[in-house]
Amino acid sequence: MAQAEHLVIDRLTKVYERGQVVALKDLSFSVKKGEFLVVIGLSGSGKSTLLRCVNRLIEPTAGSIRLDGVELTRLSVSNMRRVRRGMGMIFQHFNLVKRSTVLTNVLAGRLGYTPTWRSMVGWFSKRDHEMAMANLERVGLVEKAHVRADELSGGQQQRVGIARALMQQPTLLLVDEPVSALDPATSNSIMQYFEQVNREDGVTVLTSLHFLSLARRFGTRILALKDGGMVFDGLPGEIDNAWFKEIYGEDAEEVEVR
């Protein structure tokens, strides 16, 4: 695994204009190629904002984000779209178009690479179709390709989300609370897909997680946010009871998810 700095975040700050809510304050860290970095923290600690700042779905207020040496915060809209192609994103609520078929949803991951006029008439290349079927094969949903997305279970929908992100042939996966809407057994199998993509394809994974147990099991490194600031940056094994209380508050108790 290469050890180059893939993503460098420097003094990243996000302030929401209304109500002066500081979502992220002065966050600095870097991610090496091939890392599986897990961000933990309470609801509202800024995990989602952080992930969305990286691909600028949310505009950062200040600070710099560099991907392979390219400063993202100053890119034009069209250049940013080009960079986004290389960053897959997985969402808590899957964000599939429920009325479209699984295949259409997966092909949508290819939109950044498809000329606008071709995508308007829905004319994806033969290669894209083959790739879509290959990715569906990978998440074990080939036979569901022509089924409407809302007919699938939650876990299956998230697998479609993974296949869609893989269509982008990403070097970085931004994964936002991938298993919060799923039951524990499904959660584990979904996480294993990310692990596989990380190990076999060398894709860097940056994920937020609710469950510390999952973070410990899958993360190669853990970041903890609290009120938009970083309170922990280290190896999974380093989080002991004292750290846990620091991150989640005095009253919290750890619950195992297997």
Add this chain to the structure above:
Amino acid sequence: MDAEPHGSTRRESLSHHEIRALLKRRVFSFVLDWAVWGYVAYAVVFFLNHYWFTWIPAHWYDTLALPSWGWALTIAATLELTVILRSSGRSLGMRAFGLDLRPSSGERIPVGRRVLRILCWQLSVPLALVGFWARPSRPWHDRLAGATLISTKAESAEDAGGDPAGGPIRGPEKRALATQWGIMSLFLFGLTFWLGWLIVEANLSTLASRASKAGDLFQEIARPDFRYFFTEDPIFVLRRGTYSILDLMVLTLFMTLLSTFLGTVFAFPLSFLGARNLMGKSPIGLVVYTVVRGFFNIFRAIETLLWATIFAVWVGWGSPFAGVLALTIHTVAALGKLFSEQVEGIESGPLEAVRASGGNFLQIIRYAVIPQVMPAYWAFTLYRWDINVRMSTVIALVGAGGIGTLLFYYKNEGEWSVVGAVVIAIVVVVWAMDYLSGWLREKVVR
């Protein structure tokens, strides 16, 4: 593991933002209550005039016939009534804006305290208006009376869920008619009906005594004369052509098909530009949104009949093309608005996903928006076709062509039995189209 903060207690002091929001609602609810009493005062003067006085002009409701002392008295009296009722219970305005007056301690506010609040108000609010408002969250007519005006509704969705301690404050549920606002609503309802009855000069005895005249008419219509159903009436000439009922019926149907189609074609792309969730991200987008929505609202507010009048002058009296143009313009505006609102109601998740994968604006619309709105778009279009069919039968009144031309021609000629035939033809077609579009709508909304 559940790491939600459980220990969060209800905040005792409100934030600056919340105080402002509460104050705003307080003012609005007061204005509403006062306006209600202003309306009652209007009604009182109207009744006095209608039943007893004669010195105010007969149609006084469009004149301001009160002496200046009368105005002063009305304003003062309604203001005092408002204050008194807002102190003695939950007024209509308080209910409408989700406010309630609660005792600071104990179960209820005693009558004496309520009277005290009314008296204090007379000094407290004028002082507040010149800038001595010490604590806007709890002005001192509330404090001295030992009462607080609180919000009974959650400020946001976040408050509505979450911990029960911080949720909206609810009093014991009372039957609506046992509350001040309930009685007031009922009273206003009755008052409006009574007032309206007098203003529109409703007269049941005329309706009954002149029924025989309408009866003659109905008898004629009830013997429909289908002479001109297939054969053209040689005497009726419209734009150098002669027509039978069937001719114009077919023409009218094509008018509605064409205008619905054209209207949808224009409304479809415009609807995305008129949706706030798609356009509200940038200043230019907001400008486009405002312009498009403004266009929808203005053009929709102008009725099809008015458009028909304009186009009949423009392209010629009795020309069906005028009707098509009129129906199209109104269809664009009405459908555009319905479509846009549909777009504003979609899930934002898929939009985010397409954006995250590097998709541009058109791709977001094609892959995240359209699949979500398509069934509703079909339903609205068919519904609009339905409206256009009904509308197309009357726009002939102002010269926009179609089957209505015959209807009004024979009406003016006094040939009521032919009118009967035209009416039957219209009813059959409208009913059939209504049924067809309803059936299609059910098929597409899946």
